[in-house]
Amino acid sequence: MAKTKHYRHRNGAMYLMLAPYLLLLFFFGLLPAIMGVLEVPKPSMTNANGGWDAFAIVVQDFRFMPAFKHVLGFMAIFVPLMIIFVIGMALMLDIKPSPWKKWLRMAYIVPASISGAVAVLVWYVILQPTLSPIKPILRFFGITEASQIWQTENLVYILVGMAFFAIAGNWILIQYGSLQSISSEILEAARVDGCSVFQLAIRIKLPLISKYIIYMSVLVFAGGLQIFVEPQLLNSGVYQGIANSWSFDQLSYNLAFTSGDFGGASALSILLLIPSLLGALLVIYRTDMFEGAQGHIKKKEIEVQAI
Amino acid sequence: MTIDMKEVRRVFKRSTNGKMRHQHPLSNVLVTSWLVLFAVVSLIPMIWLVLAPSKTDGELTYRSPFAFGSLKGYLNAWKHLQFFDDGVIAKWLINSLWYTATIVIIATITASLAGFVISASDIRFKKTFLISTLIMMLVPPVALVIPLFVEMDKVNLVDNPWSVILISSLYPFGAFLAYIYYTTSIPPELYESARLDGCNDFKLYTKIALPLSTPLISLLAFFAFIGNWANYFMPYVMLPSSENYTLPLGLGFLFMSTPAINPGVGATSVPIYKPEIALAGALIAVPIMIMFLISQKRLIRGMLAGSIKE
Numbered sequence A: 001m002a003k004t005k006h007y008r009h010r011n012g013a014m015y016l017m018l019a020p021y022l023l024l025l026f027f028f029g030l031l032p033a034i035m036g037v038l039e040v041p042k043p044s045m046t047n048a049n050g051g052w053d054a055f056a057i058v059v060q061d062f063r064f065m066p067a068f069k070h071v072l073g074f075m076a077i078f079v080p081l082m083i084i085f086v087i088g089m090a091l092m093l094d095i096k097p098s099p100w101k102k103w104l105r106m107a108y109i110v111p112a113s114i115s116g117a118v119a120v121l122v123w124y125v126i127l128q129p130t131l132s133p134i135k136p137i138l139r140f141f142g143i144t145e146a147s148q149i150w151q152t153e154n155l156v157y158i159l160v161g162m163a164f165f166a167i168a169g170n171w172i173l174i175q176y177g178s179l180q181s182i183s184s185e186i187l188e189a190a191r192v193d194g195c196s197v198f199q200l201a202i203r204i205k206l207p208l209i210s211k212y213i214i215y216m217s218v219l220v221f222a223g224g225l226q227i228f229v230e231p232q233l234l235n236s237g238v239y240q241g242i243a244n245s246w247s248f249d250q251l252s253y254n255l256a257f258t259s260g261d262f263g264g265a266s267a268l269s270i271l272l273l274i275p276s277l278l279g280a281l282l283v284i285y286r287t288d289m290f291e292g293a294q295g296h297i298k299k300k301e302i303e304v305q306a307i
Numbered sequence B: 001m002t003i004d005m006k007e008v009r010r011v012f013k014r015s016t017n018g019k020m021r022h023q024h025p026l027s028n029v030l031v032t033s034w035l036v037l038f039a040v041v042s043l044i045p046m047i048w049l050v051l052a053p054s055k056t057d058g059e060l061t062y063r064s065p066f067a068f069g070s071l072k073g074y075l076n077a078w079k080h081l082q083f084f085d086d087g088v089i090a091k092w093l094i095n096s097l098w099y100t101a102t103i104v105i106i107a108t109i110t111a112s113l114a115g116f117v118i119s120a121s122d123i124r125f126k127k128t129f130l131i132s133t134l135i136m137m138l139v140p141p142v143a144l145v146i147p148l149f150v151e152m153d154k155v156n157l158v159d160n161p162w163s164v165i166l167i168s169s170l171y172p173f174g175a176f177l178a179y180i181y182y183t184t185s186i187p188p189e190l191y192e193s194a195r196l197d198g199c200n201d202f203k204l205y206t207k208i209a210l211p212l213s214t215p216l217i218s219l220l221a222f223f224a225f226i227g228n229w230a231n232y233f234m235p236y237v238m239l240p241s242s243e244n245y246t247l248p249l250g251l252g253f254l255f256m257s258t259p260a261i262n263p264g265v266g267a268t269s270v271p272i273y274k275p276e277i278a279l280a281g282a283l284i285a286v287p288i289m290i291m292f293l294i295s296q297k298r299l300i301r302g303m304l305a306g307s308i309k310e
Helices: A002-007 A012-039 A053-060 A064-095 A101-113 A116-126 A135-140 A152-180 A184-192 A197-208 A210-225 A229-238 A248-257 A262-286 B005-016 B025-054 B057-062 B071-082 B088-120 B126-138 B141-154 B161-169 B172-185 B188-196 B201-212 B214-228 B233-238 B247-257 B274-294 B296-303
Strands: none
Touching: A012 A262, A012 B088, A012 B126, A012 B141, A012 B161, A012 B172, A012 B201, A053 A064, A053 A262, A064 A101, A064 A152, A064 A197, A064 A210, A064 A248, A064 B025, A101 A152, A101 B025, A101 B274, A101 B296, A116 A152, A116 A229, A116 B025, A116 B247, A116 B274, A152 A210, A152 A229, A152 B025, A152 B296, A184 A197, A197 A210, A210 A262, A210 B126, A229 A248, A229 B247, A248 A262, A248 B141, A248 B233, A262 B126, A262 B141, B025 B071, B025 B274, B057 B274, B071 B088, B071 B274, B088 B126, B088 B161, B088 B172, B088 B201, B088 B214, B088 B247, B088 B274, B126 B172, B141 B161, B141 B233, B161 B233, B172 B214, B188 B201, B214 B274, B214 B296, B233 B247, B247 B274, B274 B296
């Protein structure tokens, strides 16, 4: 009896300790997702009879296609740029690591602190010829007035710039970290066999960090899809009207808070959630990034000294 | 992933005919110059932002963008900010501090407990918790902002800071990090022998797991801080009254209501121009920058989620 008590003890205390997190997970993860779905078929201004037509109605909204084109254009530049640039920089840093290069890595991380509202302020200044810290470059391109840059059609590039600088540095460091995980034995063997720096990068290093590249791509993609703060602030606080309902999240916000159409806004949120969920499932089930989380954890495979 | 060394050798013998290739010194110089150039580019905006409040609005235009005005400039900019809405900026700063601190505390504690329980117990549905945690961690939090607003509206928490605090305290990434940490750093035998010595489950956490988790706690607090200090979308939706704003919301509000960078706003009696909003911006950006600089290693280790060797 005493023995079984030790091996099959009750888990009450364990559940109690898990409870705070589980409550948060339920109330702010699962419940809103369910509520979002349930909100969709409720009758609203645009969907007077209610029902699941709300999805079709929001897609047919006159602002949906423009937002779709903007976000698609944004992602088409932002995601590949991030992947190519970040991996390229990480590989370059990894060619000849030397102690002084840690200063470079520190510099790369600085722009990560400039995001959202601060990014809007800083980019306003950078692209303002009278104030800009890069005046000579602007002048080189013949830009003497801010109005030459701040046009709706240029917005996608400016927003890519903001998003890129806000996260590229972090990811360069992270991917540089993932490159450090490659065993020096493999690299040495390849070098001995006459592998050039370029071949080493393409044929050895890249395949070995591919799961981290997929992980980054999914997070970058999911984050980019939800772009909101920068266009919203530019539109409301700097150049009025330049980016009205520019992105999906702005449209969703306007549907909810300008038109009071929570059904339509929820429908759009749910539609946007689908690709993010698919991306998450891709990382979880199609890479071994989180293999430890799937029940067959082998202690030696996950090295803890990393933390 | 394992690599067959023979295969590696074979591939490279074939592609290089067995000859050693060295990197050209010129390309070495090019690579290094490029790396340095990007570092300089990375620093420019922050240098401007930190120096801007030292100058007057006029000096910002006619002096070099990298010139330093005077220390008094910072003080003046802060004084001028006080003129806006009876010094509401101080309220925003305090709000930012206490919301973020509360989120960091709740998120760190709940995530660490959850990670411990999932790693050290044999409770049911463990795998379900883990997979839902991973999904929540990979889906951006703003994806649910509209349904969250509907939910908060139902319980009357809109315009109450606790809406943002509670929502942001859900920390799946932290729970996952804690789970990985406890699974890999504490051998199950340790719990087993503590149990034999009469430790109950609470004590397993407080006497064994917690004392061994200093690196974990600092990691959790770091990510919770950087994820919430500059957060905009969630408080923007949940907290409509200006007295509940955080600094980032306040900065956005200053864009809208002063002519500093908004040509649409006419002249006002409030002396808020570019140095003033640059100071507000620096108050948001500099703490994050400091955290990043002192926690570089935490960033890398956390994001690679312990799945990597040093």
